[in-house]
Structures are given as C-alpha cells and as structure tokens.
Amino acid sequence: MSTPSKIPARVDQIIPHGHGTYSLLLLPERRVPRYLPGQFLHLALDPYDPSQHWPESRVFSIASPYGSLPLRILFSVVGRYTRRMEQELRPGATVWLKLPYGEFCIKTDAEAVLVAGGTGISAFTAFLGALPHQPPPHPVTLLYGARTPELLVYRPLLQQWQRATPNFRVLYFAESGDLPNDVLPGRLSCQAAFTAAHNPHSARFYFSGPPAMLANFTRHMHDDFHIDHTRLIIDAWE
Numbered sequence: 001m002s003t004p005s006k007i008p009a010r011v012d013q014i015i016p017h018g019h020g021t022y023s024l025l026l027l028p029e030r031r032v033p034r035y036l037p038g039q040f041l042h043l044a045l046d047p048y049d050p051s052q053h054w055p056e057s058r059v060f061s062i063a064s065p066y067g068s069l070p071l072r073i074l075f076s077v078v079g080r081y082t083r084r085m086e087q088e089l090r091p092g093a094t095v096w097l098k099l100p101y102g103e104f105c106i107k108t109d110a111e112a113v114l115v116a117g118g119t120g121i122s123a124f125t126a127f128l129g130a131l132p133h134q135p136p137p138h139p140v141t142l143l144y145g146a147r148t149p150e151l152l153v154y155r156p157l158l159q160q161w162q163r164a165t166p167n168f169r170v171l172y173f174a175e176s177g178d179l180p181n182d183v184l185p186g187r188l189s190c191q192a193a194f195t196a197a198h199n200p201h202s203a204r205f206y207f208s209g210p211p212a213m214l215a216n217f218t219r220h221m222h223d224d225f226h227i228d229h230t231r232l233i234i235d236a237w238e
C-alpha cells in the first residue's frame with residue numbers, strides 16, 4: 001500500500017446536487033500516490049506549512065478511480081467543517097490533501113451486497129466503475145438510498161454500469177419526492193439488504209454512510225438476521 005503524501009490541489013469544479021450535497025472536483029498539483037477503490041483522503045481548507053502540524057481536516061472517500069483526473073469527492077454539509085467547505089470553496093481555490101488511507105476494499109471471491117446511504121456511495125464508485133471491464137465472478141448487488149431521487153447522484157452512471165455488467169444489479173431507494181419507476185419508496189433497511197442477497201448466509205455485506213446508519217445496520221444484521229460479524233464490513237465514518 002502507498003505511503004500517504006501531502007499534496008496541494010486546485011478546485012476545478014463544485015457541482016451542487018441540492019440539500020447541501022456537492023461533488024467536488026480537484027486537480028492535484030503533484031503526483032497522486034497510487035490508491036485503491038474504497039480508500040479515502042484528508043481535505044484541509046487551510047494552507048499546510050511543512051514546518052507545522054497538518055491543519056484541521058476531514059476525511060472523504062475518493063469517488064474516482066486511480067489514474068483518472070480530476071479527483072472527485074462527494075460531500076454533504078452536516079457540521080461546522082463541511083459548512084466551511086460549502087462557504088469557502090470556489091473554482092481556482094487551493095486545498096491540501098493527504099492520501100491514501102483506509103482498507104475498505106471489496107472482495108469479489110464471494111457474493112457482495114453493498115449498502116450506500118447518501119454520500120456513502122462514494123466509497124463504492126471507483127470499484128463499481130471498473131466492473132464493466134472486469135465483470136465479477138459472483139453477484140454484486142448495490143442498495144443505494146437517499147432522501148430524494150435527486151440525491152441519488154450516481155444513478156445515471158450506475159444505470160450505464162449495470163447495463164454493461166452481467167452479475168451486477170442496483171436497487172434504489174428514496175424517502176420522499178417524485179419517484180422514478182426504478183426507485184423504491186422508503187429507507188434502506190436490513191430486510192432489503194438480506195432479501196437482496198442470492199445467498200445471505202455466504203454473502204459479504206458492505207456498508208458505507210453516516211455513523212447512525214452504520215451502527216444500526218451492523219447491529220440488526222447480526223442480531224436479527226444472524227449474519228456473522230466477519231461478513232459485515234463497514235466504512236467507519238467516526
């Protein structure tokens with residue numbers, strides 16, 4: 001695994017998706033160390049001076065695959081720091097990145113059920129974007145939920161990837177709004193994740209999203225659906 005590097009990056013584009021959710025496209029000003037799908041970066045708004053400590057930062061899954069530029073993250077405004085990001089980031093601004101980190105890597109040697117809540121999808125997109133070129137030997141099912149259909153930001157790309165990949169299926173969920181035909185009403189649930197698996201007692205379940213969602217899923221998948229902890233893998237957003 002690569003040693004993390006600290007690199008400045010220029011903001012290329014900020015795409016608003018509504019409800020305080022944004023795609024942020026970044027052009028690194030130095031070589032990006034190799035990273036794997038599912039890994040994350042630290043983003044600092046304040047300048048980094050190598051003679052000082054690393055400034056305050058937050059972590060975000062890297063939504064784009066290694067080798068593709070701009071580097072992409074998807075973030076939601078939930079607290080003080082992400083509010084600063086919403087207010088201060090402009091095209092042309094410089095931020096500092098520290099990457100890569102994390103071990104949230106999806107294995108394809110068994111069936112995989114992926115559960116993404118909102119911006120949690122970004123932990124899966126680099127992996128999913130590669131599927132049309134490397135079809136998985138075992139079924140991969142993604143359950144992707146958001147508050148409204150507009151916040152299912154990756155739905156158009158996922159529809160393309162699904163058409164091009166045997167063994168890959170997506171179920172969409174939205175809590176409110178005008179639901180297109182392929183979007184189911186309501187929230188992501190353990191029941192839906194369990195039912196989506198061809199064989200829930202051998203599949204691995206991967207979860208990415210806000211802390212409350214992750215805590216809820218890991219507890220109920222184990223206690224109520226008897227899925228062993230070794231097959232419940234989370235991208236811990238703590």
Ligand SMILES: Cc1cc2nc3c(=O)[nH]c(=O)nc-3n(C[C@H](O)[C@H](O)[C@H](O)COP(=O)(O)OP(=O)(O)OC[C@H]3O[C@@H](n4cnc5c(N)ncnc54)[C@H](O)[C@@H]3O)c2cc1C
Binds near residue numbers: 059060077082
């Ligand atoms: C592995 C991982 C991947 C993530 N990926 C994404 C993603 O793709 N998209 C996304 O929107 N969010 C992602 N998050 C969550 C994100 O990093 C922020 O924690 C979240 O957006 C909280 O918002 P905030 O920082 O504005 O909230 P704040 O209220 O500012 O802080 C929230 C938390 O940050 C920590 N914190 C507080 N002060 C400091 C400080 N001075 N220095 C360091 N930490 C502090 C505390 O744990 C606090 O509870 C991810 C988190 C993890 C751990």
